[in-house]
Amino acid sequence: MFKDKEVFLFDLDGTLLSIEAEEFLKYYFGALSADFEDLCADQEQFVKLLMASTEKMIRNDGSCSNQEAFMEDFMDKMEIKNQAEAEKIKGRFDQFYQSKFTGLDQYFDLDRETPAEIIEYLKKQGKKLVLATNPLFPKEAVAARLSWIGIEAEDFELLTHYENMSYAKPNPNYYREILEKIDAAPENCLMIGNDLKEDAVASELGIKTLIISDKLIEREDSSYPVAWQGSLKEFKELIKEEV
Known part of the structure; x- marks a missing residue:
């Protein structure tokens, strides 16, 4: 299964990071809506706007970055037409991700040992690593979530985030974009994730998928076809046997 595979693509949430997506979103949206309370006092309405603009980002057609797709839709929904005001709000998003977002790990019981051991082992074997997390957050937020489990952003040749990607899962073009960025052939790659659609869709391009x-x-x-399925700890033992 691992023979001649040089590139390991890892999903983050639910794969390396042992967080339930819905639980994470509860704390994330709560913190973000509280930070923007002066713009929209109705937190429930603000979350609906965020989710709608995120959905627009997920459906991005490659004509702009995911960040641009999100911000354009969000500013439109907030009826912000002034460019200077839009830039100010964008800066507030950046500030949130650099400050309050980083402390959200306090709400979760995380496995900080197994993921770090896997990444360290594969690095020692000379494998090329890609963090193929759905690119719906800025780079700072992706790096912060990695730090929660003792992994450095620099461990990866590529992190996908909303500034550097123009497609999102489950669009197969998301994986095409990764392959182009790292100049890799699909048959030389493995995708490791926990979603039988969003991660396993990589198989459409000829990338074997392993499910955590x-x-x-x-x-x-x-x-979609799956080459292997098991726990993260079982995956750790598997790579030590075969890589």
Whole structure:
């Protein structure tokens, strides 16, 4: 399974980071809406706006960065037409991700040992690593979540985030964009994730998919082939046997 595989693509949430997506979003949206309370006092309405603009970002067609897709839609929904005001609000998002976002790990019981051991082992074997997390957050937020489990952003040749990507999961073009950025052939790659659709869709490009079952996500239209499935700890033992 691992023979001649030089590139390991890792999902983050539910894979390396042992967090339930819905639980994470509860604390994330709560902190963000509180930070923007002066713009929208109705936190429930603000979260609805965020989710709608995030959905627009997920459907991005590659014509702009995911960040641009999100911000354009969000500013439109907030009825902000002034460019200077829009830039000010964008800066507030950046400040939130650099400050309050970084402390959200306090709400979660995280496995900080297994993920770090996996990444360190693969680095020692000379493998090329990509953090193939759905690019819906800025680089600072992605790096912060990695730090919660003792992993450095510099361990990866590429982190996908909303500034450097123009597609999102489950669009197969998201994986095409990664392959182009790292100049890799799909047959030389493995995708490791926990979502039987968003991660396993990489198989459409010829990338073998391994599924981490600890926080498994199954969807009605999940029908992609999976090369292996097991826990993160079982994956750690597997690579030590085969890599």
